[in-house]
Amino acid sequence: MPFLGAIADDFTGATDLATMLVARGFRTEVTVGPPGADGAEDGTGDGTGGGDLSEVDAVVVALKSRTAPVEEAVADSVAALRALRAAGCARFYFKFCSTFDSTPHGNIGPVTDALLDELGERRTVIVPSFPATGRTVYRSRLFVHDDLLDESPMRDHPLTPMRDSHLGRLLAPQTRSPVHAVGHDTVRAGESAVREALAAPGLQDGLIVLDATTDADLRTLAAATSDLPLVTGAAGLALGLSGPQPDAATARARSTGGTHGVILSGSASAATRAQVRHARERLPHRKLDLAALRADFEAAVAALTGFVRESWREDPGSPPLIYAVGEESDVERDTGEGGAEASALVERALARCAAELVGAGARRLLVAGGETSGAVVTALGARTLRLGAPIAPGVSWAVARTHVGGGRQAVDLALKSGNFGGTDMFTTAWDVLS
Ligand SMILES: Nc1ncnc2c1ncn2[C@@H]1O[C@H](COP(=O)(O)OP(=O)(O)O)[C@@H](O)[C@H]1O
Numbered sequence: 001m002p003f004l005g006a007i008a009d010d011f012t013g014a015t016d017l018a019t020m021l022v023a024r025g026f027r028t029e030v031t032v033g034p035p036g037a038d039g040a041e042d043g044t045g046d047g048t049g050g051g052d053l054s055e056v057d058a059v060v061v062a063l064k065s066r067t068a069p070v071e072e073a074v075a076d077s078v079a080a081l082r083a084l085r086a087a088g089c090a091r092f093y094f095k096f097c098s099t100f101d102s103t104p105h106g107n108i109g110p111v112t113d114a115l116l117d118e119l120g121e122r123r124t125v126i127v128p129s130f131p132a133t134g135r136t137v138y139r140s141r142l143f144v145h146d147d148l149l150d151e152s153p154m155r156d157h158p159l160t161p162m163r164d165s166h167l168g169r170l171l172a173p174q175t176r177s178p179v180h181a182v183g184h185d186t187v188r189a190g191e192s193a194v195r196e197a198l199a200a201p202g203l204q205d206g207l208i209v210l211d212a213t214t215d216a217d218l219r220t221l222a223a224a225t226s227d228l229p230l231v232t233g234a235a236g237l238a239l240g241l242s243g244p245q246p247d248a249a250t251a252r253a254r255s256t257g258g259t260h261g262v263i264l265s266g267s268a269s270a271a272t273r274a275q276v277r278h279a280r281e282r283l284p285h286r287k288l289d290l291a292a293l294r295a296d297f298e299a300a301v302a303a304l305t306g307f308v309r310e311s312w313r314e315d316p317g318s319p320p321l322i323y324a325v326g327e328e329s330d331v332e333r334d335t336g337e338g339g340a341e342a343s344a345l346v347e348r349a350l351a352r353c354a355a356e357l358v359g360a361g362a363r364r365l366l367v368a369g370g371e372t373s374g375a376v377v378t379a380l381g382a383r384t385l386r387l388g389a390p391i392a393p394g395v396s397w398a399v400a401r402t403h404v405g406g407g408r409q410a411v412d413l414a415l416k417s418g419n420f421g422g423t424d425m426f427t428t429a430w431d432v433l434s
Pocket residue numbers: 266267268269272324325330331332333339342343344345346347368369370371372373417418419
């Protein structure tokens with residue numbers, strides 16, 4: 001029976017948090033949408049990602065709510081919370097992005113307010129820090145490696161441009177709750193000091209931004225907030241939680257053992273572009289040809305899947321790469337029709353390739369990019385992912401039960417956030433499966 005229920009505002013964020021939970025000894029399942037909705041539990045209980053929730057310690061609901069209209073994000077998050085409570089969860093975690101991706105309208109503030117209302121609670125903490133991926137919070141300012149958030153590449157994010165780094169100022173226009181802060185001096189002084197700070201009469205109501213610059217700080221914060229029914233943050237805070245399994249190995253789902261692999265990258269992030277360039281030197285690869293896809297979508301997809309099948313025949317040990325962006329200039333930047341059309345076309349093409357290739361025998365899929373991952377998981381008809389071997393901070397393999405073309409197939413699937421992973425991830429991720 002799950003104890004911890006989490007709500008993640010995007011797909012890669014869900015597997016990021018789930019990666020951390022498995023490392024902490026929680027058998028963890030990611031559900032696409034609320035558990036129980038649309039057949040999310042298929043009741044097979046066969047350990048391939050479609051089992052019943054009595055076999056897991058934590059459930060992470062993957063939503064697509066980060067940039068959805070506020071009302072939709074709130075409604076989806078509250079529905080997820082209700083489903084998690086109905087599944088037996090007693091503690092809750094709202095996972096948002098470690099770069100606090102949001103606009104002055106939301107969605108982090110309104111969703112947090114709504115979850116508190118639903119639980120009948122008056123306060124929670126805000127902890128985006130995740131030092132393993134370079135995100136730290138000091139005096140309420142969010143850093144991305146050496147840069148303040150608003151001086152990092154997030155400054156020019158197309159959907160959620162982050163033009164401030166002060167979490168109190170970012171949150172205030174989004175929430176009807178008062179916003180407070182507990183600074184790093186208190187956090188460094190340890191769990192009792194933080195508990196004492198949180199016990200202050202002025203902090204019984206509202207959203208409390210907590211500083212953290214190291215993993216040790218996050219362990220302190222997790223311990224000091226263990227009695228809060230709801231916490232919020234990136235995945236870092238979960239490193240201070242302790243699951244019921246004796247170790248991570250016991251908590252992990254076993255790989256399907258399938259062989260043929262493929263990498264599908266729709267991400268335009270700097271980290272992914274470096275991974276693409278590294279892989280191009282070492283793996284069979286094809287770049288998506290947007291003109292060809294526009295001219296004859298079916299023929300262009302068939303050419304790509306044909307290339308992958310041919311690569312498998314020639315060298316079954318080298319997973320081919322299909323990618324959209326190798327250099328920044330590959331992105332069609334038109335803000336009007338052209339840009340929207342290009343990104344939708346790329347998502348549609350990679351999603352179709354994924355479905356066709358699983359039909360053709362692909363059993364290990366590494367997908368780069370949050371939006372891309374959402375499109376691929378949807379095309380594969382996967383309703384649950386049972387987390388397995390870790391690849392890098394925030395990225396793991398998972399066992400997904402796919403429903404493609406009337407057939408059911410368990411595959412190993414890794415969803416990589418654009419910003420995560422070392423340069424050699426596309427060539428080394430497979431090692432932990434074998
Ligand atoms: N050449 C391109 N031109 C325009 N949009 C593209 C191009 N290649 C990929 N995209 C789109 O960019 C978006 C990337 O978002 P995502 O998959 O979340 O990864 P990331 O956030 O790491 O860039 C997707 O919608 C994808 O379809």
